[in-house]
Amino acid sequence: MAKEISKSGLSVFEQIKNTDENGNEFWMARQLSKTLDYTDFRNFTGVIEKAAEACKKSGQQVADHLVEANEVVAVGSGATHTYASFKLSRYMCYLIVQNADPSKEVVAQGQTYFAVQTRIQEIQQMDAYNQLSTEDEKRIFLRNEMSKHNTYLAAAAKNAGVQDGLDYAIFQNHGYMGLYGGLDAKGIHKNKNLKKSQNILDHMGSTELAANLFRATQTEEKLRNENIKGKQKANQTHLEVGRKVRQTIKEIGGTMPENLPVADSIKSVQKKLDSKEPKKISPKKK
Incomplete structure (x- = not known):
């Protein structure tokens, strides 16, 4: 059964979004992989590598969009474990869903979410251009x-x-x-x-x-x-x-x-x- 993309009126991608102390939004890679129905994170790292290469080809600095970080993951019965992971910008998430398995319905939904949200962000940035x-x-x-x-x-x-x-x-x-x-x-x-x-x-x-x-x-x-x-x-x-x-x-x-x-x-x-x-x-x- 396809994963529900929306709960309580909020996109599931919006629900897993994080914000740092400076107000910058980011997503954690392992949490995003689960949302996109990847059961094995090792398979998802291949998608991240493709997205990073696309980021580089676009003229962007990968380090601005992909940062190594530790992520706390629930392992059952209320227990947690800390794993190596990545902090991802909205742009990197956009590239990831473009390179993810297109047969997964949630991936297609993620493509729409990040494309629309990225465009909204770009419109806001145009204020900077006008200045x-x-x-x-x-x-x-x-x-x-x-x-x-x-x-x-x-x-x-x-x-x-x-x-x-x-x-x-x-x-x-x-x-x-x-x-x-x-x-x-x-x-x-x-x-x-x-x-x-x-x-x-x-x-x-x-x-x-x-x-x-x-x-x-x-x-x-x-x-x-x-x-x-x-x-x-x-x-x-x-x-x-x-x-x-x-x-x-x-x-x-x-x-x-x-x-x-x-x-x-x-x-x-x-x-x-x-x-x-x-x-x-x-x-x-x-």
Whole structure:
């Protein structure tokens, strides 16, 4: 029988959430594994490893989302035992449920819970974006958002049937072609005089990054909400969303993304901002 996802109006994932002394929320790995119907934690550690790899590929620091910790577990008759475990951020939980056994109903429910809650958190974070004053700060913020959402998009595409690296490259090209008036990744590189080794996203200004972020988030939502299946349908969905974003830009009188100027590498911008931060003064040795 499938595990009930809600009790007393609260999601079971909400019930097992913890909060530290600084107000940061987290989940314990062993408790989450039980909730996701994994009877053997050793099997669940494989899922955690896949999620950690996805986190790394998204440009995030794994240590910010996955921390070794001890966890007290009930072993029966009121007794408890302390085991090695992990503290997980909401983002890491999201990646875990994306890599967990899809045949488990509670896993599918967990995917919905963490996807929705992560999106709410992201909307709240946009307040921080609105307070940024410089183009460099906005670029870095949006580039980080793109890294995160490309992970979500890749998971949604995989669920739709986009399986290997070549499939995903083709899928991504359809999104670019819709947004860039027929230009694929290679065409964008040529149009903007970028080298093959240069990442397109790393040389976008904030306006272009925002358009691509909208493309990625809307495609992910459409793939999931409409339960789209099959590589061809996924590709077509990405193409259509890209075209709609392009049409929106046109309707508001904006500049088409292929005509926006190439920006300096985001890495050099980050180094420049880091150099401006005041250095911490080390205490004098006695």
